[in-house]
Amino acid sequence: ELKVEQNPLFLSMQEGKNYTIYCNYSTTSDRLYWYRQDPGKSLESLFVLLSNGAVKQEGRLMASLDTKARLSTLHITAAVHDLSATYFCAAPVKYNNNDMRFGAGTRLTVKP
Amino acid sequence: EAGVTQFPSHSVIEKGQTVTLRCDPISGHDNLYWYRRVMGKEIKFLLHFVKESKQDESGMPNNRFLAERTGGTYSTLKVQPAELEDSGVYFCASSPSFFQETQYFGPGTRLLVL
Numbered sequence: 001e002l003k004v005e006q007n008p009l010f011l012s013m014q015e016g017k018n019y020t021i022y023c024n025y026s027t028t029s030d031r032l033y034w035y036r037q038d039p040g041k042s043l044e045s046l047f048v049l050l051s052n053g054a055v056k057q058e059g060r061l062m063a064s065l066d067t068k069a070r071l072s073t074l075h076i077t078a079a080v081h082d083l084s085a086t087y088f089c090a091a092p093v094k095y096n097n098n099d100m101r102f103g104a105g106t107r108l109t110v111k112p
Numbered sequence: 113e114a115g116v117t118q119f120p121s122h123s124v125i126e127k128g129q130t131v132t133l134r135c136d137p138i139s140g141h142d143n144l145y146w147y148r149r150v151m152g153k154e155i156k157f158l159l160h161f162v163k164e165s166k167q168d169e170s171g172m173p174n175n176r177f178l179a180e181r182t183g184g185t186y187s188t189l190k191v192q193p194a195e196l197e198d199s200g201v202y203f204c205a206s207s208p209s210f211f212q213e214t215q216y217f218g219p220g221t222r223l224l225v226l
Contacts, residue, residue, distance in 0.1 A: 004154075033214065042116075043155075043203070043217040088155065099145070099168055100215070102155040 002027045002093050006103035014111055016078050021106045023072040023089035032065050032072045033090045033100065043088065047074075079110045114138065116218035118204050124224045130192040133221045137186070137206030143167075144187050145207075145215060146179060150200035161187060194225045 003026040013019050023032065031050055035043040047056045049065035049072060056063050060083065062075045072089055086107045090100040117136045125131050137144045146158040158177070159169035163184035172179070176195070181187040191198055201222050205215040 035217075042219045043205075045214040045216070048214050090155075093157075099157050099160050099171075101157065102147075104154045 002029070002091060002101045004089060004091050004101045004103040006087075006089055006106050008106060009104055010107050010109075012109045012111065013076075013079050015080055018078065019076050021074040021076070021087055021089075021108075023074070023103055025070050025072075025089075025091045025101075027070075029067070029070070029091040031092055034063050034072070034074055035088045035090065037086045037088065037105070039085075046087075076108075079108075081110045081112060084108055084110045116204055116206050116216050118202075118218040118221050120221060121219065122222045122224075124226065125194055126226050127196055128193045129225075130190065131194055131223060133189045133191075133202050133204075133223070135187045135189070135204030135206075135218060137204070138208075138216055141206035141208045141216075142184070143207040143209070143215075144181060145205040146187070146189055147203040147205065148200050149203070150197070153200075155203065158189075191223075194223075196225050199223055199225045 005024045007022050033048055034046040036046050037043050047063040052067040054065045060077045065072045086105045088102050088105045090102045093099045119134045123131050142163050144161040147155050149155045157171040159172055159179055160167040161181045164181050178190045201220045203220045204218045207215045
Protein backbone atom coordinates (compact mmCIF):
# COMPACT_ATOMS: atom_id res chain seq x y z
CA GLU A 1 0.00 0.00 0.00
CA LEU A 2 1.28 3.43 -0.91
CA LYS A 3 2.45 5.47 2.06
CA VAL A 4 3.28 9.16 1.82
CA GLU A 5 5.35 10.67 4.61
CA GLN A 6 6.09 14.32 5.14
CA ASN A 7 8.56 15.94 7.44
CA PRO A 8 8.63 18.00 9.39
CA LEU A 9 5.01 18.03 10.51
CA PHE A 10 5.41 21.39 12.18
CA LEU A 11 7.76 24.13 11.09
CA SER A 12 8.22 27.52 12.68
CA MET A 13 10.59 29.84 10.94
CA GLN A 14 11.62 33.46 10.89
CA GLU A 15 10.86 35.71 7.97
CA GLY A 16 13.70 35.81 5.51
CA LYS A 17 14.95 32.32 6.26
CA ASN A 18 15.10 29.32 3.93
CA TYR A 19 13.80 25.83 4.63
CA THR A 20 12.84 22.59 2.92
CA ILE A 21 9.86 20.31 3.45
CA TYR A 22 10.38 16.68 2.47
CA CYS A 23 7.89 14.22 1.04
CA ASN A 24 8.78 10.52 0.78
CA TYR A 25 6.51 7.94 -0.83
CA SER A 26 6.81 4.21 -0.60
CA THR A 27 6.01 2.85 -4.07
CA THR A 28 6.67 3.86 -7.63
CA SER A 29 4.69 6.90 -8.64
CA ASP A 30 4.80 8.93 -11.82
CA ARG A 31 3.39 12.11 -10.34
CA LEU A 32 3.56 14.15 -7.20
CA TYR A 33 1.33 17.01 -6.13
CA TRP A 34 1.77 19.80 -3.63
CA TYR A 35 -1.19 21.60 -2.09
CA ARG A 36 -1.56 24.49 0.30
CA GLN A 37 -4.36 24.83 2.82
CA ASP A 38 -5.12 27.94 4.82
CA PRO A 39 -7.06 27.47 8.07
CA GLY A 40 -10.71 26.71 7.39
CA LYS A 41 -10.19 26.85 3.64
CA SER A 42 -9.93 24.33 0.85
CA LEU A 43 -6.81 22.80 -0.63
CA GLU A 44 -5.20 24.92 -3.30
CA SER A 45 -3.05 23.26 -5.93
CA LEU A 46 0.53 24.57 -5.91
CA PHE A 47 2.57 22.26 -8.11
CA VAL A 48 2.18 19.16 -10.21
CA LEU A 49 5.44 17.31 -10.83
CA LEU A 50 5.14 14.89 -13.72
CA SER A 51 8.55 13.36 -14.26
CA ASN A 52 11.85 12.52 -12.66
CA GLY A 53 13.95 15.61 -12.20
CA ALA A 54 10.99 17.95 -12.59
CA VAL A 55 11.46 21.31 -10.92
CA LYS A 56 8.81 24.00 -10.68
CA GLN A 57 8.97 27.41 -9.07
CA GLU A 58 6.34 29.92 -8.09
CA GLY A 59 7.45 32.95 -6.18
CA ARG A 60 9.32 31.89 -3.04
CA LEU A 61 8.37 28.22 -3.43
CA MET A 62 10.21 25.65 -5.49
CA ALA A 63 9.27 21.99 -5.78
CA SER A 64 11.31 19.11 -7.18
CA LEU A 65 10.81 15.42 -7.78
CA ASP A 66 13.25 12.52 -7.70
CA THR A 67 11.31 9.40 -8.66
CA LYS A 68 14.31 7.12 -8.15
CA ALA A 69 14.67 8.23 -4.55
CA ARG A 70 10.87 8.50 -4.23
CA LEU A 71 11.35 11.94 -2.81
CA SER A 72 9.90 15.35 -3.45
CA THR A 73 11.00 18.56 -1.80
CA LEU A 74 9.30 21.91 -1.33
CA HIS A 75 11.87 24.61 -0.77
CA ILE A 76 10.96 27.94 0.77
CA THR A 77 13.22 30.88 0.02
CA ALA A 78 13.24 34.02 2.17
CA ALA A 79 10.00 33.14 3.90
CA VAL A 80 7.32 35.76 4.46
CA HIS A 81 4.35 35.68 6.81
CA ASP A 82 1.88 35.11 3.95
CA LEU A 83 3.38 31.66 3.43
CA SER A 84 2.02 30.49 6.78
CA ALA A 85 -0.31 27.56 5.97
CA THR A 86 -0.39 23.78 5.93
CA TYR A 87 1.32 22.15 2.98
CA PHE A 88 0.39 18.70 1.73
CA CYS A 89 2.07 16.44 -0.76
CA ALA A 90 0.08 13.71 -2.49
CA ALA A 91 0.83 10.85 -4.87
CA PRO A 92 -1.49 8.72 -7.00
CA VAL A 93 -2.03 5.18 -5.83
CA LYS A 94 -1.59 3.67 -9.26
CA TYR A 95 -0.03 4.73 -12.50
CA ASN A 96 -2.44 6.62 -14.71
CA ASN A 97 -4.87 6.97 -11.85
CA ASN A 98 -6.11 9.99 -10.02
CA ASP A 99 -6.85 8.41 -6.64
CA MET A 100 -4.38 10.01 -4.33
CA ARG A 101 -2.75 9.39 -1.01
CA PHE A 102 -1.85 12.45 1.03
CA GLY A 103 0.93 13.13 3.46
CA ALA A 104 -0.01 14.23 6.96
CA GLY A 105 0.74 17.85 6.11
CA THR A 106 3.36 20.31 7.30
CA ARG A 107 2.02 23.20 9.31
CA LEU A 108 4.25 26.16 8.53
CA THR A 109 4.31 29.27 10.69
CA VAL A 110 6.42 32.19 9.55
CA LYS A 111 7.15 34.68 12.30
CA PRO A 112 8.08 38.30 11.68
CA GLU B 113 -16.05 29.74 -13.57
CA ALA B 114 -17.54 28.49 -10.31
CA GLY B 115 -15.39 26.17 -8.26
CA VAL B 116 -16.34 23.02 -6.43
CA THR B 117 -19.04 23.74 -3.89
CA GLN B 118 -20.09 21.73 -0.88
CA PHE B 119 -23.13 21.88 1.35
CA PRO B 120 -23.48 22.24 4.24
CA SER B 121 -20.30 23.91 5.39
CA HIS B 122 -20.86 22.63 8.92
CA SER B 123 -23.07 19.96 10.41
CA VAL B 124 -23.53 18.97 14.04
CA ILE B 125 -25.59 15.85 14.65
CA GLU B 126 -26.08 13.29 17.36
CA LYS B 127 -24.81 9.77 17.22
CA GLY B 128 -27.28 7.57 15.40
CA GLN B 129 -28.66 10.31 13.20
CA THR B 130 -28.33 10.54 9.47
CA VAL B 131 -26.45 13.23 7.57
CA THR B 132 -26.23 13.85 3.84
CA LEU B 133 -23.41 15.88 2.38
CA ARG B 134 -23.60 17.33 -1.08
CA CYS B 135 -20.91 18.20 -3.60
CA ASP B 136 -21.32 20.12 -6.84
CA PRO B 137 -18.26 19.69 -9.02
CA ILE B 138 -16.98 22.16 -11.55
CA SER B 139 -19.27 22.02 -14.56
CA GLY B 140 -18.06 19.54 -17.14
CA HIS B 141 -15.80 17.62 -14.77
CA ASP B 142 -16.42 13.90 -15.17
CA ASN B 143 -14.30 12.87 -12.22
CA LEU B 144 -15.50 13.44 -8.68
CA TYR B 145 -13.72 12.39 -5.52
CA TRP B 146 -14.59 12.28 -1.84
CA TYR B 147 -11.93 12.54 0.84
CA ARG B 148 -12.09 13.05 4.56
CA ARG B 149 -9.77 14.22 7.25
CA VAL B 150 -10.46 12.94 10.71
CA MET B 151 -9.06 15.12 13.50
CA GLY B 152 -5.31 14.73 13.75
CA LYS B 153 -5.07 12.32 10.87
CA GLU B 154 -4.12 12.63 7.21
CA ILE B 155 -6.52 13.27 4.38
CA LYS B 156 -7.87 9.93 3.19
CA PHE B 157 -9.45 8.95 -0.08
CA LEU B 158 -12.99 7.61 0.14
CA LEU B 159 -14.16 7.07 -3.42
CA HIS B 160 -14.00 8.17 -7.01
CA PHE B 161 -16.79 8.63 -9.53
CA VAL B 162 -16.40 8.82 -13.27
CA LYS B 163 -19.61 10.43 -14.37
CA GLU B 164 -22.30 8.46 -12.55
CA SER B 165 -20.25 5.30 -12.06
CA LYS B 166 -18.16 4.41 -9.03
CA GLN B 167 -14.64 3.91 -10.33
CA ASP B 168 -13.12 3.06 -6.97
CA GLU B 169 -14.78 2.94 -3.57
CA SER B 170 -12.00 1.14 -1.76
CA GLY B 171 -11.65 3.95 0.76
CA MET B 172 -15.19 3.84 2.07
CA PRO B 173 -14.85 2.89 5.72
CA ASN B 174 -17.97 0.73 6.09
CA ASN B 175 -21.51 0.22 4.88
CA ARG B 176 -22.81 3.15 6.90
CA PHE B 177 -21.48 5.35 4.12
CA LEU B 178 -23.36 5.60 0.83
CA ALA B 179 -22.30 7.79 -2.06
CA GLU B 180 -24.30 8.55 -5.16
CA ARG B 181 -23.85 10.74 -8.18
CA THR B 182 -27.14 11.27 -9.89
CA GLY B 183 -26.84 11.75 -13.63
CA GLY B 184 -23.15 12.32 -13.33
CA THR B 185 -23.57 15.81 -11.94
CA TYR B 186 -23.66 16.52 -8.21
CA SER B 187 -22.86 13.86 -5.64
CA THR B 188 -24.16 13.07 -2.20
CA LEU B 189 -22.49 11.22 0.64
CA LYS B 190 -24.85 9.86 3.25
CA VAL B 191 -23.78 8.62 6.64
CA GLN B 192 -26.39 6.46 8.34
CA PRO B 193 -26.29 6.01 11.28
CA ALA B 194 -23.51 8.42 12.20
CA GLU B 195 -20.94 7.42 14.81
CA LEU B 196 -18.60 9.56 16.87
CA GLU B 197 -15.58 8.51 14.80
CA ASP B 198 -17.19 9.91 11.66
CA SER B 199 -16.43 13.44 12.83
CA GLY B 200 -14.03 15.29 10.60
CA VAL B 201 -13.84 17.36 7.44
CA TYR B 202 -15.22 15.86 4.25
CA PHE B 203 -13.71 17.20 1.08
CA CYS B 204 -14.94 16.82 -2.44
CA ALA B 205 -12.74 17.32 -5.48
CA SER B 206 -13.26 17.17 -9.21
CA SER B 207 -11.17 16.95 -12.35
CA PRO B 208 -12.14 17.07 -16.02
CA SER B 209 -10.53 13.96 -17.44
CA PHE B 210 -9.24 10.64 -16.20
CA PHE B 211 -5.56 11.49 -16.44
CA GLN B 212 -5.72 15.07 -15.40
CA GLU B 213 -2.97 17.03 -13.81
CA THR B 214 -4.76 18.29 -10.75
CA GLN B 215 -7.89 17.94 -8.71
CA TYR B 216 -9.85 21.00 -7.65
CA PHE B 217 -11.04 20.85 -4.09
CA GLY B 218 -14.16 22.21 -2.49
CA PRO B 219 -14.15 24.02 0.86
CA GLY B 220 -15.15 20.93 2.80
CA THR B 221 -17.98 20.05 5.15
CA ARG B 222 -17.09 19.99 8.83
CA LEU B 223 -19.05 17.20 10.48
CA LEU B 224 -19.29 16.84 14.22
CA VAL B 225 -21.06 13.84 15.69
CA LEU B 226 -21.92 14.20 19.36
